[in-house]
Structure formats: C-alpha cells, structure tokens
Amino acid sequence: xxxxxxxxxxxxxxxxxxxxxxxxxxCVHCGxxxxxxxxxxETGDPHYAxxxxxxPLRRLWSREFTLFGRIGAALGLSxxxxxxxxxxxxVLVYDSCTLCGRCSLACPVGNDLTAMIRKLREGMTAAGYAxxxxxxxxxxxxxxxxxxxxxxxSVRKLVEAQAAACGIPIEMDKEGADWLVTISSIEFIxxxxxxxxxxxxxxxAGATWTIASDAYEATNIGVQIGSRDVAGTLVQRIVDxxxxxxxxxxxxxECGHAYQALRWEGPNLIGAAYDVEVxxxxxxxxxxxxxxxxxxxxKDTSRLTYHDPCQISRRGGLEPQARRLMAMVAADFxxxxxxxxxxxxxxxxxxxSANHRAKDLRLTVFGPKKRQLEAVKxxxxxxxxxxxxxxxxxxxxxxxxxxxxxxxxxxLAEYLDEEPS
Amino acid sequence: xxxxxxxxxxxxxxFAFAAAVxxxxxxxxxxxxxxxxxxxxxxxxxxxxxxxxxxTVVSRFLPAPGLVARSPVVHVGGMVFHLGLFxxxxxxxxxxxxxxxxxxxDWPGLPTGAIDGATVxxxxxxxxxxxxxxxxxxxxxxxxxxxHLAWTATLLPLLTGFLLVNRVALPFETLLAVHxxxxxxLLVLFPFTTLMHAVTFAFARYxxxxxxxxxxxxx
Ligand code: SF4
Ligand code: SF4
Numbered sequence: 001x002x003x004x005x006x007x008x009x010x011x012x013x014x015x016x017x018x019x020x021x022x023x024x025x026x027c028v029h030c031g032x033x034x035x036x037x038x039x040x041x042e043t044g045d046p047h048y049a050x051x052x053x054x055x056p057l058r059r060l061w062s063r064e065f066t067l068f069g070r071i072g073a074a075l076g077l078s079x080x081x082x083x084x085x086x087x088x089x090x091v092l093v094y095d096s097c098t099l100c101g102r103c104s105l106a107c108p109v110g111n112d113l114t115a116m117i118r119k120l121r122e123g124m125t126a127a128g129y130a131x132x133x134x135x136x137x138x139x140x141x142x143x144x145x146x147x148x149x150x151x152x153x154s155v156r157k158l159v160e161a162q163a164a165a166c167g168i169p170i171e172m173d174k175e176g177a178d179w180l181v182t183i184s185s186i187e188f189i190x191x192x193x194x195x196x197x198x199x200x201x202x203x204x205a206g207a208t209w210t211i212a213s214d215a216y217e218a219t220n221i222g223v224q225i226g227s228r229d230v231a232g233t234l235v236q237r238i239v240d241x242x243x244x245x246x247x248x249x250x251x252x253x254e255c256g257h258a259y260q261a262l263r264w265e266g267p268n269l270i271g272a273a274y275d276v277e278v279x280x281x282x283x284x285x286x287x288x289x290x291x292x293x294x295x296x297x298x299k300d301t302s303r304l305t306y307h308d309p310c311q312i313s314r315r316g317g318l319e320p321q322a323r324r325l326m327a328m329v330a331a332d333f334x335x336x337x338x339x340x341x342x343x344x345x346x347x348x349x350x351x352x353s354a355n356h357r358a359k360d361l362r363l364t365v366f367g368p369k370k371r372q373l374e375a376v377k378x379x380x381x382x383x384x385x386x387x388x389x390x391x392x393x394x395x396x397x398x399x400x401x402x403x404x405x406x407x408x409x410x411x412l413a414e415y416l417d418e419e420p421s
Numbered sequence: 422x423x424x425x426x427x428x429x430x431x432x433x434x435x436f437a438f439a440a441a442v443x444x445x446x447x448x449x450x451x452x453x454x455x456x457x458x459x460x461x462x463x464x465x466x467x468x469x470x471x472x473x474x475x476x477t478v479v480s481r482f483l484p485a486p487g488l489v490a491r492s493p494v495v496h497v498g499g500m501v502f503h504l505g506l507f508x509x510x511x512x513x514x515x516x517x518x519x520x521x522x523x524x525x526x527d528w529p530g531l532p533t534g535a536i537d538g539a540t541v542x543x544x545x546x547x548x549x550x551x552x553x554x555x556x557x558x559x560x561x562x563x564x565x566x567x568x569h570l571a572w573t574a575t576l577l578p579l580l581t582g583f584l585l586v587n588r589v590a591l592p593f594e595t596l597l598a599v600h601x602x603x604x605x606x607l608l609v610l611f612p613f614t615t616l617m618h619a620v621t622f623a624f625a626r627y628x629x630x631x632x633x634x635x636x637x638x639x640x
Contacts, residue, residue, distance in 0.1 A: 110626030267463035
C-alpha cells in the first residue's frame with residue numbers, strides 16, 4: 001500500500017461513526033436519491049446516483065467495521081480499496097456533487113448522503129485525490145488569506161473605496177467593535193458594493209463592526225475539499241482575530257458554505273466551543289428587523305423571486321428569515337416551484353465553482369434552476385449567497401437569459417431609512 | 422422425512438435455530454453500529470436535535486414532494502408492499518395467536534378475506550417493484566445478488582402462506598411445514614441483507630433528523 005493510500009484510508013476510518021453505519025445498513029437500493037440529484041436528473045447517468053458516489057466509504061465500512069464484512073474479507077469475498085478506486089471516484093465525489101443536500105431530504109430510510117460525501121472527501125484529499133483547482137485554492141488560503149489570492153492591500157483599497165462611496169467610515173481592525181464581519185473573496189472581487197451596504201445596515205441598527213486584516217476571508221476551502229486540518233486552521237484564524245479585537249460576535253456573510261463551516265463545523269474543527277456568537281448576516285438582519293431596528297421606505301416594484309442557497313435554506317433553515325427581509329423590499333414577490341427546503345442548487349456549491357474542469361457539467365446541471373425561473377418569469381433574482389450569485393450570473397449569461405441577480409443585503413440597504421431608529 | 426416429522430422439526434429446532442440467528446445477528450449489527458458512537462458536537466444548537474430526530478423517524482414515512490411524480494411506481498409500489506406486508510405479518514389471526522403464545526402480547530386482527538386480499542396486493546407490488554428495479558438504470562446499477570435473495574426470501578412466506586390459507590396444492594401439514602421453513606429462511610437472512618433496514622431505518626432517520634435539527638435545518 002502506498003503512503004498516500006494509507007493516509008486516505010486512515011482519514012476515512014476517522015470519519016466512520018454510528019450515523020454512517022446506520023445509513024449504510026439501511027440503504028435498500030431504491031434509487032430515489034438519484035431522482036433528487038441534479039447531476040442525475042440532468043444527465044441520466046446512473047453513476048451520479050448519490051449513494052453510488054459513496055461506494056468507497058461503504059466498502060471500507062463494510063470490510064472493517066462489521067463482523068460479517070470482516071469475515072467476508074478474511075475469506076477473500078471482498079476487495080480492499082485501491083488507489084485505482086479512489087482515482088476513479090474522484091470525479092464522482094468532487095465534480096458531480098455540490099453538497100446541496102437534496103438527496104438527504106429524499107432518501108426514504110433517512111440517509112444523510114450529503115454529510116457522508118463531505119466525510120468521503122476527507123479520505124480523498126488525504127490520499128491526494130482532489131481536483132487541482134481546489135488544491136491550489138487551499139494552498140493560497142493557507143499561505144495567504146483568500147483562496148483566490150485577494151491580498152490585504154487589495155482589501156484595504158476596496159474597503160476605503162466603498163466607505164467613500166457610501167459616506168460611512170469602515171474601520172478595519174477596530175478593537176472593541178460589536179461584530180467582526182467576514183467577507184467572501186467573491187464579494188471582494190465581484191460584489192464589493194456589499195461593503196457599503198453593510199456599513200449602512202450596521203449604522204442603522206446602531207451596531208459597530210470591523211473587518212480583520214488577518215482574517216477577512218469567510219469561505220473555508222478546507223470544508224469544501226475535505227481537509228479537517230486546513231478547515232480547522234482557517235476557522236482558528238477567525239477565532240483568534242475575534243479574540244484579538246475583543247468583539248462580541250462574528251458575522252458570516254452571504255455565503256452558504258462559509259456559514260456551515262464557521263457556524264456549525266468550526267467548533268468541532270478546532271476542538272473547542274466558541275466564546276463568541278457566530279451568526280449569518282441574514283439571521284442578524286432579521287433579528288434587527290424583529291427588534292424594529294431596520295426601517296425601510298419604498299419597495300422594488302419589479303417581479304422578484306428568491307433563490308434559496310442550499311446551505312442557508314435547506315441545510316441552514318434560514319429561508320423564513322430571508323423571506324421576511326424580502327417582504328420589506330419587494331412589492332411583487334413570486335416563489336418558484338420547489339422553493340425553500342426543496343430548492344434546486346445553482347450548480348456551483350461544494351467547491352464546484354473552484355473546480356474548473358467541471359465547468360461544462362456545472363452548466364448542464366443548471367437545468368432545474370433554469371426551468372424554475374422560466375416558469376415564473378421574474379424580472380430580478382435575489383439571493384443570499386455570493387457564490388450562488390456568481391454562478392447564477394454565469395449560467396444565465398450562458399443560456400442567454402436576461403435576468404439581473406441581486407444580493408439580499410444590498411437590496412435591503414438600498415431601501416433603508418439610514419438614520420438609526 | 423414424513424410431513425409430520427418435517428412440521429415438528431420446523432416448529433421446534435428449526436424455529437429455535439432461525440430465531441437465535443435472527444436475534445443474535447440483529448443485536449450484533451445494532452451493537453456494532455452504536456459502538457461507533459458520534460463525536461460530541463461543540464456548536465451552539467439552534468434547535469432540538471433529539472426532537473427533530475424523533476419527528477423524522479415518523480415524517481419520512483411520507484414521500485418526498487416532487488419525487489412521487491418522478492418515480493410513481495416505486496412510491497406507490499413501495500407503499501402498497503410495506504403496508505400489505507405489515508398487515509399480513511401482524512394483523513392475521515393465526516400470526517397474532519403465535520406471537521401471543523411466545524410473548525403473551527395480544528391485539529385485534531383483520532378478517533381472513535382482508536388478509537388474503539392484502540397478500541395478493543403485496544405479492545403484486547413485489548413483482549411490479551422487481552420489474553421496475555430491472556428497468557431503471559440506477560436501480561440496476563445498485564442492485565446486488567443479496568437484494569434478489571432478500572426479495573425471494575420475502576416472497577416465499579407470502580406465497581406459501583397464501584397457498585396454506587386457501588388450501589391449494591399440497592396437504593395442509595406439508596404446506597404449513599414449508600411455510601414455517603420459508604419464514605425461518607427469512608429470519609436467518611434478515612441480519613445479512615438489506616432486510617436489516619426494517620430495524621436500522623429508525624436509527625438512520627433519527628440521526629439525519631438530529632443532525633439537521635440542531636441547526637434548525639430541514640430533514
Ligand atoms: S448533495 Fe446534491 S449534488 Fe450531491 S449527491 Fe446529493 S443531491 Fe446530488
Ligand atoms: S434513496 Fe436512500 S435507500 Fe434509496 S438508494 Fe438512495 S441511499 Fe439507498
């Protein structure tokens with residue numbers, strides 16, 4: 001056995017727990033998870049069945065973690081996992097899964113397939129079988145801060161420019177601020193206006209905030225590629241900055257995976273409970289709305305719909321919050337079919353947006369989203385994830401669909417009464 | 422071996438052996454599953470994992486919206502099969518009497534005519550599901566030899582039970598012996614095949630619900 005395969009198998013063994021055993025023990029091979037998966041519905045390729053993507057993990061569990069499997073292995077009735085198996089599965093585990101979570105909702109016996117694919121990636125990465133795009137992004141995030149190489153100098157310039165544009169100062173590394181706000185690189189690059197929008201919203205709510213020069217990045221490539229070490233290092237960076245700046249809480253921005261990584265996986269990755277609150281920006285804004293701190297005037301009168309980011313709605317449960325905020329700014333809101341928990345993925349989650357070799361497939365699996373939109377013909381598409389927003393814009397352009405994609409935070413800021421109430 | 426001797430064997434040592442394998446196998450598989458435990462979750466919960474876990478055990482009996490239209494045969498066939506099988510196994514008078522004899526538990530059953538109808542429907546659903554399995558590329562890819570074994574082992578007690586109740590073909594004693602032996606085969610295979618899902622599904626649903634419930638997410 002090669003060293004890398006040994007590392008991969010060791011990492012996989014670490015991931016096997018009682019839920020994994022319950023899930024594999026319960027699968028009846030009904031194939032319904034495939035019907036929920038955009039990669040199967042759009043291609044008809046049975047290899048994209050979610051449970052099929054998990055075959056290496058299932059084999060390891062069966063051979064090593066069940067008595068009957070061990071007896072079978074001793075009798076030579078099953079094959080051990082090989083490098084060739086992992087190499088073959090790499091595309092299934094990374095290129096054809098956005099970790100969207102639809103399959104996990106669909107399985108009649110209750111298997112959380114998405115959680116298991118996330119676990120399987122730990123073994124794949126440890127064995128060296130991860131897409132180049134993700135590996136490079138991980139190296140950039142570890143050696144710098146941003147997975148796409150947005151440096152501190154650029155961040156400072158963007159922050160200054162947006163502060164000047166909105167007329168509200170934004171102070172970086174401000175000690176004692178209420179909130180440490182993290183930003184995703186896609187926002188810095190493609191949607192920097194969100195910084196000005198945040199400045200307006202925090203001012204209106206009477207809260208102070210800051211951005212850390214050594215921990216501005218919200219996204220966590222470690223969670224996407226499947227490396228607890230990388231993921232834990234990136235989470236620790238933010239926790240350290242929160243301590244250094246003595247903030248009361250940390251805000252995750254409009255990014256689905258960043259929310260899952262920092263809010264839910266984070267404490268387990270660093271092995272300690274947080275001593276500050278971590279909250280998604282949509283949740284925080286809704287809290288302020290409920291407290292009467294956000295007042296808006298006027299509404300957008302065009303026909304708007306909302307794209308539920310998988311990690312924020314289905315796997316985050318924050319879709320009521322998003323809709324309450326939408327109601328503040330949208331006069332003509334329309335839901336698409338399957339909106340909410342059953343929404344269809346944009347096609348770019350789970351690291352797919354950084355996995356360039358999967359671009360064609362990503363555009364193919366935009367099919368359900370496209371059909372959802374064609375059915376209700378909106379004039380604007382609002383979402384609360386900058387990665388979704390970027391992918392949606394790219395796919396809409398590819399399919400010649402003329403539809404602006406808007407960020408919920410920016411929309412809210414646009415209709416905000418700016419004086420603190 | 423005479424049919425009386427066969428029946429006596431099936432009722433006595435045969436059944437004891439099958440029940441022992443079943444109980445040992447199921448206990449072993451549940452214990453080795455729970456033995457793997459879960460790591461403690463250090464994140465601050467937004468909702469109750471335990472409550473949602475229990476809710477999901479029940480709520481997953483309902484089909485997923487949108488998927489019924491994509492796979493109507495599997496959904497309708499699966500529902501008919503599971504409900505029918507439940508009625509035949511647990512609501513048939515002689516079965517209840519047998520369970521009462523072993524455990525002392527008792528509950529009302531359905532008339533024999535209804536059980537007969539349920540048996541026919543259950544067998545029909547099994548055949549339809551088998552055809553659907555062989556036609557669909559995903560199910561073809563996922564299906565193993567053990568699945569076919571489990572299918573056959575489930576069909577045999579239904580078939581022999583139907584023949585027994587309707588006094589068709591072989592003499593009563595022989596048929597009863599064959600029926601009992603088919604049940605024993607099912608019990609012996611249970612822990613080694615997908616039949617095991619009839620026990621572990623509750624754990625799987627609970628875990629999925631609990632994982633999502635802590636986050637206030639959907640399951
Ligand atoms: S998480 Fe989404 S993309 Fe991945 S296998 Fe499940 S349904 Fe398919
Ligand atoms: S839906 Fe669940 S039970 Fe059916 S094949 Fe997929 S994982 Fe197995």
